[in-house]
């Protein structure tokens with residue numbers, strides 16, 4: 001199929017780098033370490049909880065890794081990426097029926113070249129120091145990293161990765177210079193790849209609370225057309241986020257609560 005959006009869930013839970021295995025194998029291996037932490041967090045539920053998420057958007061401008069094509073995102077690429085990600089401020093509340101709100105998106109352009117990435121072109125542990133520094137300074141609930149790529153995708157036609165990093169969600173999405181987050185013209189909602197990868201984090205959180213939460217990729221099982229049909233994702237995302245699936249096997253509403261303890 002042309003223009004298929006394909007991605008896998010992937011790496012970086014507490015510094016763990018997942019191997020390039022099949023989709024669910026990678027996802028499941030990555031999900032385990034997060035579960036214990038999630039339970040502990042849920043037990044500490046307090047009035048500091050909110051459903052207004054802070055997003056840290058990191059745009060890595062240059063890739064200069066040995067043995068790989070060097071890639072530099074142009075200013076117009078960066079401007080476009082920021083404008084597309086900004087759309088989640090409206091679409092996530094709409095799709096979730098206000099269960100999840102975006103409080104803030106703080107964008108940083110990282111000019112320092114990436115000199116090391118995974119074999120598939122995704123970010124590796126060389127960026128964790130930067131993440132840790134930023135997570136110390138601010139309270140972010142979701143990290144979105146834009147990764148320069150020579151082909152608008154990682155290896156294996158993967159466009160994005162969704163997982164967690166420490167207490168936050170962690171999404172990586174590839175961007176080729178001159179590329180566009182657009183899919184099938186007007187029927188697409190271009191930020192769908194970002195919503196999708198954020199949903200993988202919510203999926204992990206929900207499975208920790210409610211083990212019978214179905215997979216984000218289970219759309220066809222519930223009568224929704226294939227999840228790779230970009231413009232059809234929205235209805236499925238809405239049913240999944242609002243827990244409107246038969247049997248109540250969508251996301252547990254508690255996944256939207258994030259903690260604002262310590263004044264952050």
Ligand SMILES: [Zn+2]
Pocket residue numbers: 007008009196200216217
């Ligand atoms: Zn996915």
